[in-house]
Every structure is written in structure tokens, then in C-alpha cells.
Amino acid sequence: MPWLQLRLNATADTAEKVGDLMSACGALSVTFLDSKDNPVFEPMPGETRLWGETDVMGLWDAEADMDIVVSYLQMHGGLTKGQRYKLEPLEDKDWEREWMDNFHPMQFGERLWICPSWRDAPAADAVNVILDPGLAFGTGTHPTTALCLQWLDSLDLTDKTVVDFGCGSGILAVAALKLGAKSAIGIDIDPQAILASRDNAERNGVSDKLSLYLPDEQPADLKADVVVANILAGPLRELAPLICRLPLPGGHLALSGVLESQAEEVASAYQSHINLDPICQKEEWARISGIAK
Numbered sequence: 001m002p003w004l005q006l007r008l009n010a011t012a013d014t015a016e017k018v019g020d021l022m023s024a025c026g027a028l029s030v031t032f033l034d035s036k037d038n039p040v041f042e043p044m045p046g047e048t049r050l051w052g053e054t055d056v057m058g059l060w061d062a063e064a065d066m067d068i069v070v071s072y073l074q075m076h077g078g079l080t081k082g083q084r085y086k087l088e089p090l091e092d093k094d095w096e097r098e099w100m101d102n103f104h105p106m107q108f109g110e111r112l113w114i115c116p117s118w119r120d121a122p123a124a125d126a127v128n129v130i131l132d133p134g135l136a137f138g139t140g141t142h143p144t145t146a147l148c149l150q151w152l153d154s155l156d157l158t159d160k161t162v163v164d165f166g167c168g169s170g171i172l173a174v175a176a177l178k179l180g181a182k183s184a185i186g187i188d189i190d191p192q193a194i195l196a197s198r199d200n201a202e203r204n205g206v207s208d209k210l211s212l213y214l215p216d217e218q219p220a221d222l223k224a225d226v227v228v229a230n231i232l233a234g235p236l237r238e239l240a241p242l243i244c245r246l247p248l249p250g251g252h253l254a255l256s257g258v259l260e261s262q263a264e265e266v267a268s269a270y271q272s273h274i275n276l277d278p279i280c281q282k283e284e285w286a287r288i289s290g291i292a293k
């Protein structure tokens with residue numbers, strides 16, 4: 001089935017509203033893209049977008065009446081009078097082909113590779129995580145995920161327990177298990193993330209070692225040797241009292257999803273419980289890590 005894609009530019013303040021309006025008039029998916037065309041996070045409710053100019057891209061099936069969609073956006077302030085937008089058909093075949101052709105195995109750190117299922121593993125002795133990119137967050141292409149994968153690769157995870165807080169596709173928990181962790185727990189507020197993580201664990205033969213919880217279901221006394229949380233700066237600040245208690249004494253913690261400009265403030269919420277490493281950066285993103293006191 002061919003698709004129709006509508007793309008328009010929004011600002012930090014309007015992107016979320018434009019996305020909601022697109023969903024309200026039948027978009028099958030809505031993606032936010034930064035200035036380099038990387039997909040960016042959907043903001044948490046009440047959270048301010050921090051990355052300035054954002055393109056919002058909605059996808060409809062070919063039957064959709066896009067005149068109605070455009071009028072609806074104009075009527076509700078998603079498109080201002082005279083604002084330019086791009087509407088183009090996307091052939092299903094081209095779309096999938098392009099996706100598949102462009103998604104190559106990617107290396108993180110020394111041992112770890114993320115490999116789409118339709119490509120051969122790059123090296124027999126590498127640690128290969130098989131993951132199919134989708135609309136869900138967490139394929140390794142985003143710098144915040146990459147920072148966490150590199151960090152996990154740098155640790156000796158043999159027989160360690162791991163918590164992946166904000167597990168998304170489960171990429172970090174699955175990678176940790178394939179790097180030798182004994183067991184992992186993934187936690188996410190999004191039920192779709194729980195399902196995606198389960199699928200990806202099964203695809204990688206580690207589902208028996210991964211437990212998944214919504215936040216209000218997680219064990220009360222949860223502790224682990226290694227804790228990784230790739231969520232945004234706001235939740236990381238708010239959840240600091242909870243996340244600080246997750247690593248065992250001497251255990252490792254990494255926080256990601258934080259812009260470089262927010263790193264000091266987030267780090268200060270953790271420094272009473274964590275001996276912090278120097279902040280590590282990739283593009284405009286920062287990773288905060290350290291060892292629990």
C-alpha cells in the first residue's frame with residue numbers, strides 16, 4: 001500500500017501540539033526530527049522541548065484526504081497561514097527498501113554490534129544484538145543510546161545484575177545480557193515498550209533472563225550491580241531519589257538522554273549518592289556515570 005507523508009516545521013513550543021493534531025486526524029505515525037533528520041524523543045507530559053526547531057512528520061495511508069488534514073491543522077493552529085509544508089507519496093516498497101538498505105550493523109565500544117536481522121553478523125566472535133529498526137525508540141542510532149551501549153561494552157558484566165530504566169525497545173538490557181550479565185530488569189512507563197523489549201529479548205535468545213515491569217509493578221527492594229537510565233533530564237532529576245537507590249554499593253550507574261547544557265544540573269541531583277566520572281559527550285548529548293557510594 002502506498003503512503004502519504006506530510007512534513008512541516010515547528011518550534012520547541014508547537015511541535016507536540018502539531019504531533020497531537022496529526023494523530024487526531026488519522027496519522028498512522030508521527031515522528032519528530034531534529035535539524036540533522038535524527039528522530040528525537042517525544043516529550044514527557046508537561047515537559048518543555050529543548051531542541052529548538054523540529055520537523056514533524058506524519059504518515060497516512062493513501063486513502064486519506066490530505067486537504068481535510070491540512071485544513072484541520074490550519075484551523076487548530078498546527079499550520080499557520082502561508083506556512084510551507086511538504087506532502088509526498090511514499091511507495092511502500094521504496095520505503096521499506098530504503099530503510100533496510102540504510103540500516104547496517106553498527107559497532108559500539110570494542111565488542112558490541114547491533115545488527116539488523118536481515119544482515120549477516122559482522123564477525124563471528126563479536127557480541128551481536130539482533131534488532132530490527134522500527135518506529136519505536138532504541139535502535140542505537142540515537143547518540144543517547146550509543147553513549148549507553150559504549151558504556152555497557154566498557155564494563156565487565158559477567159554474572160552481573162542489570163536494571164534498564166526506561167527500556168524502550170529493550171536494546172540496553174538485551175545488550176547487557178549478551179555481554180554476559182546474569183539477569184536484567186527492564187522498566188518502562190509505556191506498555192508498548194514492554195512488548196517490544198520482550199520481542200527483542202526473544203529474538204536474541206535471552207528472554208529467560210529478562211524481567212519487565214511497568215514502574216508501579218517493579219519490586220520494592222530492587223537493587224542491581226549495574227543501572228542504566230536513558231530517559232530525559234526532567235524525569236532523571238525527579239526520579240533521582242529512586243534511581244540513586246537502585247545500584248548496590250560499589251555498583252555502576254549511567255544516566256543518558258541529557259543535553260550537554262543540562263548535565264551539571266542532573267549530575268548534582270546524584271552526587272550525594274554516586275561518585276561521578278567525568279561527563280562523556282556525543283554530539284550535543286551527555287552521559288553521566290559513576291559508582292554508587
Ligand SMILES: C[S@@+](CC[C@H](N)C(=O)[O-])C[C@H]1O[C@@H](n2cnc3c(N)ncnc32)[C@H](O)[C@@H]1O
Pocket residue numbers: 041044137138139140144145148164165166167168169170171172187188189190193215230231232235239257
Ligand atoms: C529515550 S527512550 C530510551 C530507550 C532505550 N533504553 C534506549 O536507550 O534507546 C526513553 C524511554 O524511557 C521511558 N520513560 C520515560 N519516562 C519514564 C519513567 N518515568 N519511568 C519509566 N520509563 C520512562 C519512555 O517510555 C521511553 O521508552
